[in-house]
Structure formats: structure tokens, C-alpha cells
Amino acid sequence: MAQTPRRGDSTRRTFLAASGGAALAGLAGCLGETGDGDDNGGDAVRFILNPAEEQTDIIEEYTPMKEYLEDETGADIELIRAGSYVETLEALDANQAEMADTSPTAVPGGEGFADVLGMRTAFGGPLYFSTIITTPDSDIESVEDLEGESVAAGALMSFSGTLAPATMLSDAGLDIGTFPQGDAEDLEIQTAGDHDTAREQMVNDDTVAAATTGAFASAPQIPQEAFDEYEEFVEHSAEYDDAGSALEDGADELQLLDVSEPLPRAPIMARSEWDDPVREDIVEALLAAEEEDLIPEDVDDDYELWFTGIEEADRDDYEPVNEVLDELGLEFEDFEEE
Structure with a gap:
């Protein structure tokens, strides 16, 4: 049995070609699936959601968070379920969303056009496995x-x-x-x-x-x-x-x-060029959110959000992601070109 050597920077390769083509072609259609049926135009803050689990209704799960943010900031939040991990990040790059719930892999992938607003936590912990x-x-x-x-x-x-x-x-x-x-x-x-x-x-x-x-x-x-x-x-x-x-x-x-x-939990990210004053209000509300704000007592167990808070974070917190990408020889440097 041969053991593959660790593949560092000298052998890094471009990744998106294997995963992004079909997904990106269908991006516009995917972004039509929203929580309230509104179009993506107007002044709504478009929040694209990562489809991590097949059996979950992610729009329903995020509705208490949406309502909390709207109450705290006066913003109109539009929830949009993405069709794939790739689409959450591409939506920010293509000005199809202001915010995204996405995978930790999106942090290196979004360098230059997507910012980390915070890291999700679950019952006080920012790490998962x-x-x-x-x-x-x-x-x-x-x-x-x-x-x-x-x-x-x-x-x-x-x-x-x-x-x-x-x-x-x-x-x-x-x-x-x-x-x-x-x-x-x-x-x-x-x-x-x-x-x-x-x-x-x-x-x-x-x-x-x-x-x-x-x-x-x-x-x-x-x-x-x-x-x-x-x-x-x-x-x-x-x-x-x-x-x-x-x-x-x-x-x-x-x-x-x-x-x-231990792995860093997934981030909440924002489009770097989104400079509306409401952004700062939303970040402040995200970091101040308590468990009861995200998972109210009257929420059905089947529709509970799988995290209980958001803590302050930046790109440095996702260095373990870079280490995994380095070991696998993966590179996201041409993401914007895709």
C-alpha cells in the first residue's frame, strides 16, 4: 500500500474546474428560491444559505435569525437557499448576495471579494469535527x-x-x-x-x-x-x-x-464591496445574538438552527482550512475567473 506524500505549495493545483462549472451555470436559477418570494432587487439584504444537509428546510431554520436581524436593524433580510457550496461564494462574487452562510473553505476561496463577519458557535463552542x-x-x-x-x-x-x-x-x-x-x-x-x-x-x-x-x-x-x-x-x-x-x-x-x-466552524461572510451603513448594524446584531434570538422556545425541533451564536472572527482563524488545502494541493486563486 503506497502512502501519498503531503502535497505542499509546490504542487498546488486549481480546484474549481472540478466542482464549479455546472453549479455556476445554474446560479441565477438557484437564487430565485427565496424565503418570501420577493425578487432580488430593491433594498433587501440578500442572505444566501449553504445547503449543508439534504433533509433540512434551511429557509425555515434561518427565519428566526432573519426576524431577529430585522427587528434589531430595521433591514429587510431576504433568505435564499443556494444549490451548492460553490454557489454561496459565487453569489458574493457576482453581486447576487450581500451576505452568505457558507463553508469554511469559502474563506480562502473568497479572498479579495468576501469578508468574514463572524464564526458560528454551537453551545459556546467555535470548533467542530x-x-x-x-x-x-x-x-x-x-x-x-x-x-x-x-x-x-x-x-x-x-x-x-x-x-x-x-x-x-x-x-x-x-x-x-x-x-x-x-x-x-x-x-x-x-x-x-x-x-x-x-x-x-x-x-x-x-x-x-x-x-x-x-x-x-x-x-x-x-x-x-x-x-x-x-x-x-x-x-x-x-x-x-x-x-x-x-x-x-x-x-x-x-x-x-x-x-x-478540531476544525473552525463555518463563517458568516459578506461581499467586500457591500458598503451600506446597515452592514455595520447587522454585524453588531450578529455578534450580540443570544441562543434564544436564533432558536426561540416556540420553534419546532425539526426546524432548529444548528448553531447558537456568532463570535468575532477573521481570516486568521481559518488557518486550519489553508493547511488542509495545502495538504491536498488545492488552490482557489482563479475563483473569480470561473
């Missing part, structure tokens, strides 16, 4: 056992669902070839649209041996004691207390293979 999982009835006991197997991953640009787990596979000694721009050598990595889909592909398809997801999409189906050897997860993850909770409701149990190093 990737997991590599399998099913309890599989023959897979460790990440190394995935040689020759098929693995379902999240969206191609997903930091916790795909990119960070790719480095975990490589660090375990598996040759991931040119993934995510090309094929892995020692195993097959199939990218899905989101974390939930990757998990369900593994559960429902016997040919898929494992999946890589953010812990928020896997921990409720993993017995809590499986995480106890991962001290940083126990200390910092908002998902630890909830681990195994879905098993009580009859969900399929998942087997944990590995947990990543």
Missing part, C-alpha cells in the same frame, strides 16, 4: 481497513464532510491519489450532495463500506462512549452530549472509525 463512520455489521475495524473499499463523502467543497476527512484517510496511510480533483488510488471516494446523503448511502448500499461526515450528522447515531478516547472532541464538541441520542428513537447505529482534529 469530522468523522469517518461505518456500520456495526461491516468488517471494517479501522480506517486502514478501507483499502479497496468504497467510501461516501459529502459535497466536493465540504470542509468537514470531504476535505478534512480526505487528509485523515491519507494520514492513515491510504493513497488518495489526486482526490478531490481526481480519483483516489487505494479506495473509491464517492461525493454526495451533503452529509446526510453520504451517511444514508453507506447505510442503504452494501457496496459502500464507510462514510465521512461532520459529527453533527453522525454523532446522534453513535454510542457516546465511542467518543471518550477523543479528548478534544469530548471537551470542545457540541455534539458530544447528544451522541447516541437518536438510537433511543430507533435510528440505525453507526460505528465510529476516526475523529478529526
